[in-house]
Amino acid sequence: MPRPLDDRDGHRRCRDCGEWLPLEQFCASSKRPDCRGSYCKPCFNKRSKASYAKRVREQHGREVRKAREVPEGHRFCADCHAAKPLADFPRNRSDSTGYGTYCKPCHNVRTRETKQRLYGGTREYHLRRRYGVGEKEFQELLAEQGGVCAICGGADPQHLDHDHRTGWVRGILCFNCNGGPGQFRDSPTRLARAITYLRGTTWQRALIHPGVYQMCSPTRGRPPSPRF
Structure with missing residues (x-):
């Protein structure tokens, strides 16, 4: 050929x-x-x-709209109708440019509107997305606990505790108690050792007479350093 x-x-x-x-x-x-x-x-x-x-x-019967002229390193936001630097746009791996279609303020407004439209608010969206329950189930569980933290009994707890291995919801805790199990890696053994450690190093009140207490020294510990 x-x-x-x-x-x-x-x-x-x-x-x-x-x-x-x-x-x-x-x-x-x-x-x-x-x-x-x-x-x-x-x-x-x-x-x-x-x-x-x-x-x-x-x-x-119409003409094709001409492409917008956007400076190098910029992107056009379709909501505020302005060309802005790429740093003003959120990251988006699904887009060929690596950035979102809308600038960060417009993106945040759209996100809030979507959460309000689909879930009725940000809290409902957060509970559904992360724990698989809604505000209704949250209030029912809180009522079963008597309206207090499941560990310390503090009033008005707002944190949903879950098993970090299975994802199952366990209870509602206050801010401090919610961080405790996670710090100890949800391990009963570590928590038991922590209890033993505190009992051996923390001063205890001992009842020596009705209404009279005496502070007992710990079995081990180190005195504070002298102040200069």
């Missing part, structure tokens, strides 16, 4: 711009033996845009 006149040692001449370019700079085409088309990629893109504009004009 004779070689086409527009081919020359791994190069091809674009039918539109007339430039001799390497084959990898031409668009893919299954109709040719080398799987490369007759137009370089920039010229092919121009032809595609012109063809699309013609179809829109003939079928819908």
